[in-house]
Amino acid sequence: MRHTLAVLVENRPGVLTRVAGLFSRRGYNIESLAVGTTEDPKVSRMTIVVDGDDHVIEQVCKQLYKLVDVIRLDDITHEEHVDRELILIKVDADPSTRGEIVQIVEIFRARIVDIGKDSLIIEATGDQGKINAIESALVPFGIREVVRTGKIAMVRGAKYRHE
Amino acid sequence: MQVAKSDPLTGAQIVMRALEEEGVDTVFGFPGGAVLFLYDALYACSSIRHILVRHEQGAAHAADAYARATGKPGVCFATSGPGATNLVTGITNAYMDSVPMVAFTGQVSLDLLGRDSFQEADITGITLPVTKHNFLVKDVGDLARIIHEAFHIASTGRPGPVLVDLPKDVTAAKADFVWPPKMQLPGYRVPKNGHGVNVPQWVEVLSRSERPVIYAGGGVITSGASSELLKLAEKCQIPVTTTLMGKGCFPEDHFLSLGMLGMHGTAYANYAVTNCDLLIALGARFDDRVTGSIASFAPQAQVIHVDIDPAEIGKNVLVQIPVVGDVRQVLATVLPALPELKHEAWLAQVEEWKKQYPLRYERSDTQIKPQQVIESISNLADDQTIVCTDVGQHQMWAAQYYRARRPRTFISSGGLGTMGFGLPAGIGAQVGRPEANVWVIAGDGSLQMTVQELATITQHDLPVKIAIIDNGYLGMVRQWQELFCEGRYSHTRITGPDYVKLAEAYGIPGYRIEDPGQVREALEQAKAMEGPVILDFVVCCEENVFPMVPPGGSLTEMLGNGR
Ligand SMILES: Cc1ncc(C[n+]2csc(CCOP(=O)(O)OP(=O)(O)O)c2C)c(N)n1
Numbered sequence: 001m002r003h004t005l006a007v008l009v010e011n012r013p014g015v016l017t018r019v020a021g022l023f024s025r026r027g028y029n030i031e032s033l034a035v036g037t038t039e040d041p042k043v044s045r046m047t048i049v050v051d052g053d054d055h056v057i058e059q060v061c062k063q064l065y066k067l068v069d070v071i072r073l074d075d076i077t078h079e080e081h082v083d084r085e086l087i088l089i090k091v092d093a094d095p096s097t098r099g100e101i102v103q104i105v106e107i108f109r110a111r112i113v114d115i116g117k118d119s120l121i122i123e124a125t126g127d128q129g130k131i132n133a134i135e136s137a138l139v140p141f142g143i144r145e146v147v148r149t150g151k152i153a154m155v156r157g158a159k160y161r162h163e
Numbered sequence: 164m165q166v167a168k169s170d171p172l173t174g175a176q177i178v179m180r181a182l183e184e185e186g187v188d189t190v191f192g193f194p195g196g197a198v199l200f201l202y203d204a205l206y207a208c209s210s211i212r213h214i215l216v217r218h219e220q221g222a223a224h225a226a227d228a229y230a231r232a233t234g235k236p237g238v239c240f241a242t243s244g245p246g247a248t249n250l251v252t253g254i255t256n257a258y259m260d261s262v263p264m265v266a267f268t269g270q271v272s273l274d275l276l277g278r279d280s281f282q283e284a285d286i287t288g289i290t291l292p293v294t295k296h297n298f299l300v301k302d303v304g305d306l307a308r309i310i311h312e313a314f315h316i317a318s319t320g321r322p323g324p325v326l327v328d329l330p331k332d333v334t335a336a337k338a339d340f341v342w343p344p345k346m347q348l349p350g351y352r353v354p355k356n357g358h359g360v361n362v363p364q365w366v367e368v369l370s371r372s373e374r375p376v377i378y379a380g381g382g383v384i385t386s387g388a389s390s391e392l393l394k395l396a397e398k399c400q401i402p403v404t405t406t407l408m409g410k411g412c413f414p415e416d417h418f419l420s421l422g423m424l425g426m427h428g429t430a431y432a433n434y435a436v437t438n439c440d441l442l443i444a445l446g447a448r449f450d451d452r453v454t455g456s457i458a459s460f461a462p463q464a465q466v467i468h469v470d471i472d473p474a475e476i477g478k479n480v481l482v483q484i485p486v487v488g489d490v491r492q493v494l495a496t497v498l499p500a501l502p503e504l505k506h507e508a509w510l511a512q513v514e515e516w517k518k519q520y521p522l523r524y525e526r527s528d529t530q531i532k533p534q535q536v537i538e539s540i541s542n543l544a545d546d547q548t549i550v551c552t553d554v555g556q557h558q559m560w561a562a563q564y565y566r567a568r569r570p571r572t573f574i575s576s577g578g579l580g581t582m583g584f585g586l587p588a589g590i591g592a593q594v595g596r597p598e599a600n601v602w603v604i605a606g607d608g609s610l611q612m613t614v615q616e617l618a619t620i621t622q623h624d625l626p627v628k629i630a631i632i633d634n635g636y637l638g639m640v641r642q643w644q645e646l647f648c649e650g651r652y653s654h655t656r657i658t659g660p661d662y663v664k665l666a667e668a669y670g671i672p673g674y675r676i677e678d679p680g681q682v683r684e685a686l687e688q689a690k691a692m693e694g695p696v697i698l699d700f701v702v703c704c705e706e707n708v709f710p711m712v713p714p715g716g717s718l719t720e721m722l723g724n725g726r
Contacts, residue, residue: 062474068296071350
């Protein structure tokens with residue numbers, strides 16, 4: 001099963017390598033990893049999506065928690081949380097298909113952020129389901145390029161305190 | 164906080180001062196350009212002894228064994244690039260066996276970093292997976308703090324090696340020396356002592372158990388829990404088997420001792436574990452060399468697992484009673500509450516197995532048997548004697564036939580199985596415990612991997628006794644080839660030098676022993692001699708280590724059992 005881990009780490013050079021290296025050397029598969037700073041400049045937050053059975057996830061968490069740079073780790077899969085991903089899609093668009101594409105973009109409340117001679121760049125944010133849906137809706141037109149940020153997530157309600 | 168009133172120090176001087184503050188009296192190392200200033204500061208530092216090795220791998224192994232023998236973190240120095248990469252095997256060895264170690268490496272100056280400069284290696288990158296943590300020091304102002312953190316991380320919780328990479332200009336730059344510095348480790352957690360230990364549950368489970376076994380690992384030694392373990396075993400009458408790393412944590416001449424378990428463990432230990440209804444795992448990690456096939460490992464047992472590293476619990480086997488904490492603290496908590504128990508039927512069964520399947524080998528009047536050499540060393544040894552082994556058959560025979568009675572007296576490369584560990588380990592142990600008799604039990608193949616450290620022994624006047632179990636083969640691999648490759652001995656026949664002449668070349672007395680009748684006498688004479696000795700025991704070359712659980716097999720399916 002897919003799990004979403006919220007990991008607070010020290011904002012230091014090499015931290016990403018430590019985390020990513022742990023996954024690769026122990027043979028765990030990262031589905032996505034998004035990282036950025038938090039309200040505290042000394043602390044970064046990683047949102048890691050990892051797939052595996054309970055045993056694998058437990059090991060992932062325990063091994064991550066052992067890293068000296070990991071300040072806090074929460075498996076928020078089963079907590080109420082909001083998650084978002086950003087996608088940019090460059091899609092073939094000639095005058096005959098443009099209208100249809102614009103419709104799809106509207107349905108998904110996405111945006112067109114660039115118009116080329118025979119292509120469009122579309123930006124969408126949303127949970128994974130929505131992102132997958134818009135991507136597959138655009139497939140028939142001919143997708144040239146896709147870039148996704150990976151998921152970021154935040155638990156609803158009271159803020160986590162990191163002691 | 165104490166603020167220094169004196170003048171600022173150079174980075175190199177800060178390193179020395181910090182080492183002194185950490186109580187370091189010995190460093191194993193090898194100099195070079197990037198550590199020029201470090202060695203210059205060492206020259207002026209009278210309280211720290213430096214042992215010059217002949218290869219950095221030797222420095223790391225010596226520091227490792229120093230730590231195992233003394234319980235204090237081992238420290239080593241190497242220069243940048245090749246010096247640093249030469250440390251890697253030794254660091255990995257310490258990592259696999261959870262040995263506290265702090266390795267200092269030189270690095271090119273900050274302005275040259277990342278440009279593939281002369282003797283530059285990304286050693287923090289290289290050692291990322293084999294260190295507990297590592298640091299690249301970019302500012303001399305951080306140096307004292309980082310060293311303090313390095314020692315703290317290396318020696319607390321589950322110990323391990325920590326590397327500190329020191330750019331040359333950082334060792335030259337100056338800063339005020341502030342000690343103790345304020346640590347900045349918000350993410351470093353040492354598990355609280357005995358977290359989750361439920362005393363009534365222990366009492367209940369132990370009281371209900373009819374066939375309990377204690378499986379003790381290196382964590383018992385690390386936490387200093389030997390006397391608690393002895394109390395537990397005696398109070399509740401539970402037989403104790405140890406891992407290779409745990410050897411010595413429980414006296415092996417005790418009637419409750421089962422010796423080592425696992426691939427080359429005793430048959431009675433393996434039968435006891437397979438038939439037990441309660442397995443109390445203390446500071447051990449269920450390595451595959453111990454468990455064999457997981458599916459058939461202790462199939463009827465409830466498992467209590469005590470370990471300081473939460474990640475070890477449930478990693479390889481299912482555990483019903485997990486306890487995260489220091490073994491000594493946990494045992495000290497539960498011991499007073501535990502009732503005195505008797506398991507007469509169970510102990511009688513164990514005794515029966517011991518009689519039926521003892522460790523044994525066929526003696527010979529014409530050829531020296533490797534087991535005979537080790538048995539004789541064991542008989543000669545006192546409680547303080549330290550044995551360091553290399554890796555291979557001789558290591559397993561040492562594990563089987565050497566009866567370790569005290570913690571920190573049996574030093575061997577467990578998790579990594581590093582050939583070449585023995586000799587430098589003997590150096591580290593002897594330096595750490597100068598009053599102890601130190602024996603190196605070496606394979607002829609393994610010895611040749613770090614044989615240059617004989618010069619270190621001579622230069623530093625170390626009275627290490629070296630017993631070579633000389634079978635002319637890479638014996639353990641040859642054994643596998645015999646058993647699993649239809650006897651095709653592919654590249655396992657190995658020649659060596661004339662060890663007597665080699666010894667002489669290094670200024671060490673050396674003897675070759677070929678007659679089984681002279682083994683005991685040679686060992687006694689070596690023991691009586693003041694300095695180092697090399698004994699080349701020419702042994703029966705196709706002897707095998709039995710019993711043996713084939714890799715992945717179950718513990719009761721032992722080859723060479725009941726011969
Ligand atoms: C550095 C290293 N290389 C290779 C091996 C694989 N290996 C394990 S045991 C062994 C044979 C060891 O031979 P020797 O030291 O002569 O000891 P013996 O088994 O003959 O007692 C080898 C090659 C190893 N453990 N370490």
